[in-house]
Amino acid sequence: MSTVVNVEEKLFQNRYKVDHGRPHIQIKQPEICANECQSQACTYICPAACYKAEGNGTVTLITDGCLECGSCRVICTEHTNVAWEYPRGGHGILFKFG
Numbered sequence: 001m002s003t004v005v006n007v008e009e010k011l012f013q014n015r016y017k018v019d020h021g022r023p024h025i026q027i028k029q030p031e032i033c034a035n036e037c038q039s040q041a042c043t044y045i046c047p048a049a050c051y052k053a054e055g056n057g058t059v060t061l062i063t064d065g066c067l068e069c070g071s072c073r074v075i076c077t078e079h080t081n082v083a084w085e086y087p088r089g090g091h092g093i094l095f096k097f098g
């Protein structure tokens with residue numbers, strides 16, 4: 001018999017290996033996020049909530065748990081302020097249901 005699970009529960013089933021000190025995604029110029037980006041769309045498009053809008057207008061990025069979907073790179077087309085690459089081999093997300 002199958003049971004119904006929500007997205008958060010499914011994401012919790014994934015495993016993530018952190019590459020300490022070597023984030024595979026970086027915000028190129030944080031000052032652009034704070035001063036020029038009206039939408040800060042990355043802060044609500046990311047399914048893993050890696051981007052966070054801080055109260056002072058800045059945006060912080062913590063790539064732990066990144067699903068490697070690429071949405072943040074796509075959504076930041078106006079400012080092209082996201083430097084994105086896949087994690088090094090052996091690091092990053094391990095999908096169990098993906």
Ligand code: SF4
Nearest residue numbers: 033037040042076081
């Ligand atoms: S969408 Fe791009 S420029 Fe805007 S806050 Fe996010 S990373 Fe910064």
Ligand code: SF4
Nearest residue numbers: 046066067069070072
């Ligand atoms: S690649 Fe996807 S999951 Fe990873 S930080 Fe960007 S939007 Fe979030």
